[in-house]
Amino acid sequence: MPAEIKSKVKQVEFSENSYLKKAKSFFEEAALVTMFCGRFFKELVKPPYEFAEFIKQAYLVGYKSFPLVATTGFIMGLVLTIQSRPTLATFGAESWLPAMVAVSIVREIGPVITALIFAGKVGSGIGAELASMKVTEQIDAMEVAGINPFKYIVVTRVMAATLMLPILVIAADAIALYGSYIGVNLKGDVSFHLFFLKVFEKLTFADVFPATIKTVFFGFAVGIISCYKGYNSNKGTEGVGLSANSAVVMGSLTIFIMDMIAVQITSLFSK
Amino acid sequence: MKAETIKAEVAHLNKSFGSNKVLLDMNFKIREGENLVVLGKSGSGKSVLIKCLIGLIEPDEGEIFLLGENVQDLEREALNILRKKVGFLFQSAALYDSKTVKENLEFHLRGSKTKSKEEIDQLVLEALQNVGLEEAIDKMPSELSGGMKKRVGLARALMLKPELILYDEPTTGLDPITSKEISRLILDVQKKYNTASIIITHDIECARITANRMIILKDGKAFIEGTYKELSESGDEWVSSFFK
Numbered sequence: 228m229p230a231e232i233k234s235k236v237k238q239v240e241f242s243e244n245s246y247l248k249k250a251k252s253f254f255e256e257a258a259l260v261t262m263f264c265g266r267f268f269k270e271l272v273k274p275p276y277e278f279a280e281f282i283k284q285a286y287l288v289g290y291k292s293f294p295l296v297a298t299t300g301f302i303m304g305l306v307l308t309i310q311s312r313p314t315l316a317t318f319g320a321e322s323w324l325p326a327m328v329a330v331s332i333v334r335e336i337g338p339v340i341t342a343l344i345f346a347g348k349v350g351s352g353i354g355a356e357l358a359s360m361k362v363t364e365q366i367d368a369m370e371v372a373g374i375n376p377f378k379y380i381v382v383t384r385v386m387a388a389t390l391m392l393p394i395l396v397i398a399a400d401a402i403a404l405y406g407s408y409i410g411v412n413l414k415g416d417v418s419f420h421l422f423f424l425k426v427f428e429k430l431t432f433a434d435v436f437p438a439t440i441k442t443v444f445f446g447f448a449v450g451i452i453s454c455y456k457g458y459n460s461n462k463g464t465e466g467v468g469l470s471a472n473s474a475v476v477m478g479s480l481t482i483f484i485m486d487m488i489a490v491q492i493t494s495l496f497s498k
Numbered sequence: 499m500k501a502e503t504i505k506a507e508v509a510h511l512n513k514s515f516g517s518n519k520v521l522l523d524m525n526f527k528i529r530e531g532e533n534l535v536v537l538g539k540s541g542s543g544k545s546v547l548i549k550c551l552i553g554l555i556e557p558d559e560g561e562i563f564l565l566g567e568n569v570q571d572l573e574r575e576a577l578n579i580l581r582k583k584v585g586f587l588f589q590s591a592a593l594y595d596s597k598t599v600k601e602n603l604e605f606h607l608r609g610s611k612t613k614s615k616e617e618i619d620q621l622v623l624e625a626l627q628n629v630g631l632e633e634a635i636d637k638m639p640s641e642l643s644g645g646m647k648k649r650v651g652l653a654r655a656l657m658l659k660p661e662l663i664l665y666d667e668p669t670t671g672l673d674p675i676t677s678k679e680i681s682r683l684i685l686d687v688q689k690k691y692n693t694a695s696i697i698i699t700h701d702i703e704c705a706r707i708t709a710n711r712m713i714i715l716k717d718g719k720a721f722i723e724g725t726y727k728e729l730s731e732s733g734d735e736w737v738s739s740f741f742k
């Protein structure tokens with residue numbers, strides 16, 4: 228069959244310079260995402276604004292993720308405390324436990340773990356939803372009705388993700404600290420009051436502020452990447468799964484990369 | 499008013515997807531108040547043609563005029579304004595699955611001249627009654643059958659009483675009785691509002707009822723053009739095979 232031969236030839240061609248192709252497609256994609264971001268900011272500032280849809284998305288993205296984020300936050304605080312205790316005990320520094328756990332949660336673990344969970348839940352959701360809207364021509368239907376789909380679909384979701392993740396992280400941090408309090412009390416006796424006294428003795432503005440700012444960027448990254456993946460899906464039903472999948476993979480990777488950069492920047496300022 | 503107003507015109511339209519040449523030098527016009535039926539084999543580019551017309555697909559070459567304006571020259575905003583005057587029924591109905599039937603219809607009323615809530619409700623109900631689906635008003639699209647979705651899509655396209663309506667297979671997937679009702683509805687809308695319509699269909703009965711003029715696509719061109727009677731009595735074997 229000629230079609231079969233054709234696809235074989237294609238495969239060979241592809242594998243011969245697949246590294247080159249990969250590199251090329253990586254840069255192409257980076258350029259396309261940048262352009263997508265550009266369009267986002269352009270549409271963001273241009274009235275009319277889609278407030279009602281934004282509120283709906285904020286509810287879906289934020290409120291609906293809360294139980295998951297709260298559970299992981301609690302476990303995170305509890306486990307981290309239990310795991311850190313033996314090390315600190317070797318130095319006889321168990322009284323440092325609340326402060327140490329608090330600093331690691333607020334500065335690093337809270338934002339990153341919550342953002343990753345968020346990328347998994349919200350990123351895949353948005354990626355799949357937009358891709359299926361694309362496949363079933365719902366995005367085209369908005370176009371022909373003279374409604375700007377980018378504004379209605381993308382801008383609202385990206386804004387919701389950007390603004391909801393910081394709130395979720397703050398909530399997760401608080402719940403993690405509560406988990407830590409319980410962890411401390413599994414093998415000791417520290418009053419609630421004393422625990423939080425110790426926590427806030429060590430926790431400074433310089434811990435909280437940069438950590439919160441970076442979550443804004445994490446949220447934006449998750450929103451924009453998953454919207455990009457979904458909005459540009461074009462492989463039919465298969466593309467829906469693909470979009471959801473690559474939204475999560477690329478979103479999670481971007482979170483780590485951004486975190487690395489954020490840590491460098493904060494450490495520049497903190498000394 | 500001129501004796502003959504052209505509502506849409508396509509001139510020398512070319513469109514290919516990679517090596518797949520779908521439209522090759524396609525030409526046609528549609529006049530005010532006219533129903534133009536487009537026939538053609540599956541994959542002959544009928545859907546692509548009307549998507550080019552509304553600006554969803556960018557043609558490779560050629561010119562497209564819609565309600566007197568050149569679609570390719572228009573800025574986004576101007577195109578959106580123009581699109582509100584055109585009704586479009588998707589082959590797949592393309593209902594928003596996160597919205598109820600009512601919300602699906604209301605959504606397309608946004609931005610059109612500010613109407614009161616009562617007026618909107620009235621308009622939505624009327625549109626649904628036209629397609630016989632007023633009882634499905636609060637259902638989600640996932641709860642509807644294929645034919646019901648199609649009819650909701652139709653209601654959505656007709657709701658704003660557009661000057662030009664593009665129907666992509668309005669009766670496909672419907673039973674013969676409903677098909678006939680829908681064909682009559684298309685005819686009614688034409689009579690009542692003097693709208694021009696392009697009707698893509700495989701349903702020869704629908705074509706017979708609605709067509710003022712027909713074209714048949716072949717090899718990316720309008721292969722033959724004429725009234726239903728002319729084409730059905732055509733000597734060409736390929737053409738007459740559509741009418742069997």
Ligand SMILES: Nc1ncnc2c1ncn2[C@@H]1O[C@H](COP(=O)(O)OP(=O)(O)OP(=O)(O)O)[C@@H](O)[C@H]1O
Nearest residue numbers: 515518520538539540541542543544545546547589
């Ligand atoms: N987005 C696209 N990308 C690539 N090829 C496409 C695309 N849309 C349509 N085609 C191709 O264009 C051709 C015409 O498709 P089109 O959907 O217009 O057919 P049709 O005449 O509407 O058929 P049907 O009666 O089955 O609906 C097909 O060969 C199809 O493969």
Ligand SMILES: [Mg+2]
Nearest residue numbers: 544545589666
């Ligand atoms: Mg089609």
